[in-house]
Amino acid sequence: MFEAAPTDETPTGGDSPVITGVTATADSAETSAENGAAARAVDGNPATIWHTAYSGGVAPMPHRIDLDLGRAHLVDRLTYLPRQDGGANGTIAGYEVYASGDGVTWGSPIAAGTFAAGSALKTVQFAPVVARYLRLRATSAQNGLGYASAAEVTAHGVPAIARTGWTATADSAETTGENGAAANAIDGSRSTLWHTAYTGGVSPTPHRLDITLPSPQKVSRLTYLPRQDGGTNGTIAGYQVATSIDGTTWTTVATGTFAAGAAEKVVAFAPAVARHVRLTATSAQNGLGYASAADVGLYGTPYTSAPLPNTGWTATADSAETSGENGAAANAVDGDPASIWHTAYTGGVAPMPHRLDIALGATRVVDRLDYLPRQVGTNGTIAGYQVFTSLDGVNWGSPVASGTFATGSGVKTVTFTPVTARHVRLTATSAQNGLAYASAAEVTPFGG
Numbered sequence: 001m002f003e004a005a006p007t008d009e010t011p012t013g014g015d016s017p018v019i020t021g022v023t024a025t026a027d028s029a030e031t032s033a034e035n036g037a038a039a040r041a042v043d044g045n046p047a048t049i050w051h052t053a054y055s056g057g058v059a060p061m062p063h064r065i066d067l068d069l070g071r072a073h074l075v076d077r078l079t080y081l082p083r084q085d086g087g088a089n090g091t092i093a094g095y096e097v098y099a100s101g102d103g104v105t106w107g108s109p110i111a112a113g114t115f116a117a118g119s120a121l122k123t124v125q126f127a128p129v130v131a132r133y134l135r136l137r138a139t140s141a142q143n144g145l146g147y148a149s150a151a152e153v154t155a156h157g158v159p160a161i162a163r164t165g166w167t168a169t170a171d172s173a174e175t176t177g178e179n180g181a182a183a184n185a186i187d188g189s190r191s192t193l194w195h196t197a198y199t200g201g202v203s204p205t206p207h208r209l210d211i212t213l214p215s216p217q218k219v220s221r222l223t224y225l226p227r228q229d230g231g232t233n234g235t236i237a238g239y240q241v242a243t244s245i246d247g248t249t250w251t252t253v254a255t256g257t258f259a260a261g262a263a264e265k266v267v268a269f270a271p272a273v274a275r276h277v278r279l280t281a282t283s284a285q286n287g288l289g290y291a292s293a294a295d296v297g298l299y300g301t302p303y304t305s306a307p308l309p310n311t312g313w314t315a316t317a318d319s320a321e322t323s324g325e326n327g328a329a330a331n332a333v334d335g336d337p338a339s340i341w342h343t344a345y346t347g348g349v350a351p352m353p354h355r356l357d358i359a360l361g362a363t364r365v366v367d368r369l370d371y372l373p374r375q376v377g378t379n380g381t382i383a384g385y386q387v388f389t390s391l392d393g394v395n396w397g398s399p400v401a402s403g404t405f406a407t408g409s410g411v412k413t414v415t416f417t418p419v420t421a422r423h424v425r426l427t428a429t430s431a432q433n434g435l436a437y438a439s440a441a442e443v444t445p446f447g448g
């Protein structure tokens with residue numbers, strides 16, 4: 001990984017979360033008269049403090065506490081909570097904040113100033129920067145003495161998505177006049193670049209660079225580093241960022257115009273579960289038809305499949321018994337294992353197959369469906385099944401999964417390749433007892 005320069009854009013989508021799992025070291029800590037270890041500034045407990053040493057002499061200002069975030073993050077905020085115990089020693093006045101990729105080279109401060117007096121939480125907001133390490137440097141204390149202390153020092157940011165297994169493709173790449181391959185945009189080197197083709201003719205913008213991840217991630221930031229070699233061809237002005245779970249259905253998550261210049265740009269957007277991220281260049285800074293990139297980075301958190309919230313859902317079925325019992329389709333998504341959907345039997349039994357459709361009310365990533373059979377009785381407990389998904393509730397395509405459920409009333413889990421869907425269908429092709437009924441206590445789509 002290169003060490004990124006501070007960026008010149010402010011995120012516009014979503015707040016950066018608190019970074020957890022942080023460790024801390026300091027230039028000085030009192031460990032004799034009290035437990036003033038640096039670790040106490042990152043323990044999440046406002047009652048414990050880091051305090052510089054005073055037993056056996058007081059080291060003069062400045063003092064520093066360094067946070068190790070565990071891995072690279074796109075960091076944009078640091079908060080400082082002064083000691084909350086009524087003491088005044090060490091509460092910081094003058095401060096500087098530094099960022100580093102390696103904990104050794106710190107460069108110039110990314111923020112500096114003077115904290116207001118008092119014990120209230122102080123927030124330092126700065127242009128997003130890629131860093132694994134953050135330093136809070138105290139240059140003076142509120143009471144003028146040589147101590148520094150902190151109840152909590154907290155960094156906010158989004159983790160870098162590890163580049164292992166990434167691939168990149170582009171609509172166009174120059175491979176004759178230079179090595180302008182798409183892969184150069186994700187190789188972590190500032191000196192290699194993707195450049196659209198020019199030998200034999202220039203195709204006009206828009207151009208696009210697609211990055212494919214080995215597994216879905218919850219992506220919320222993209223960084224764009226323009227070419228760093230002094231050239232200007234291809235440096236992007238107008239851009240769009242789109243995400244996709246399957247490489248087919250794309251959702252535009254951000255649109256804008258990058259500031260001129262070679263500094264790294266940050267695009268922030270609401271977290272989107274994605275395996276594919278597309279950066280589209282709609283125009284270039286110099287107005288020509290090229291696009292280029294020295295580096296494109298992605299930031300986010302690992303995606304974990306979870307039960308989708310059943311608010312706003314509508315369940316329908318090809319058949320439901322409403323006379324002999326309450327067998328409405330809605331009973332399969334009400335969260336109650338005691339209520340069931342059951343196909344009709346009063347006045348005749350419709351033959352297999354049967355189907356239960358769930359309209360999710362929103363486009364979601366779906367990668368699993370759990371089927372809980374009725375917990376009492378056996379009619380309708382499904383054996384042969386198919387799972388379908390749809391974006392429009394009309395076109396369902398081929399099953400995303402099919403098979404035969406094990407017998408018994410325990411929950412059955414069906415997993416499949418993540419897809420983008422607004423509708424999920426469970427089709428019963430046979431029942432465990434061989435009759436033509438279908439039933440379900442709960443049908444639960446999972447995803448993100």
Ligand SMILES: [Ca+2]
Nearest residue numbers: 040045048151
């Ligand atoms: Ca603490």
Ligand SMILES: [Ca+2]
Nearest residue numbers: 184189192294
């Ligand atoms: Ca590169």
Ligand SMILES: [Ca+2]
Nearest residue numbers: 331336339441
């Ligand atoms: Ca139920």
